[in-house]
């Protein structure tokens with residue numbers, strides 16, 4: 001890494017990581033509050049030129065460039081700095097006590113990290129997935145129990161069971177059954193972009209909240225890296241060379257990535 005003269009806290013040659021957001025306008029009300037993920041100019045300012053995350057080098061705003069813990073492998077940091085910060089930011093914001101009971105809907109790229117972070121926060125964690133084959137892995141990530149979302153009887157057993165439902169799934173969601181898994185005044189946090197179609201009766205009668213959460217600000221990013229390092233939170237990643245980017249995208253589309261694919265620049269120094 002090279003740095004401009006005004007950059008503080010980073011020096012030439014440091015090993016650093018950049019998340020999905022590489023800059024922000026620095027002037028809007030959200031940037032001034034430090035909530036840069038809500039920057040009013042986010043669509044114009046985030047994309048790194050010329051090829052975004054596929055570039056072999058980029059110019060980024062130093063506020064979004066983070067030093068990596070020395071012993072953290074680069075492929076671990078790569079997955080943590082996107083999926084990791086997304087789930088960490090939501091959990092850090094809404095897990096106000098380790099007494100809270102947390103359900104994670106979807107055991108994939110985001111979900112397998114959400115289970116690990118929620119477990120490390122000391123919460124009782126339920127993993128909910130439509131893939132029963134993921135049960136053992138979900139329990140291995142720290143889930144206290146696993147519920148098959150397609151099994152109505154199992155879902156009924158967790159009715160009114162959770163303070164927080166973190167939704168990392170994008171489709172095939174039975175919203176009525178999922179909202180019933182929340183305690184009254186519980187909160188559903190959406191991290192993906194699923195279509196939502198629901199009957200408002202339970203939402204109103206149970207005084208539920210629905211919230212979205214997008215990545216995390218730079219303070220959250222650095223706290224997440226440090227917390228992950230301290231608690232041994234490790235994404236399961238599959239390394240593929242950048243030359244196989246099209247095969248990698250196809251694998252993601254077919255839902256066959258377990259659980260994140262990290263593309264490696266052939267010139268990069270990365271541990272296999």
Ligand SMILES: [Zn+2]
Pocket residue numbers: 024025026027028029030031038039040041
């Ligand atoms: Zn801004």
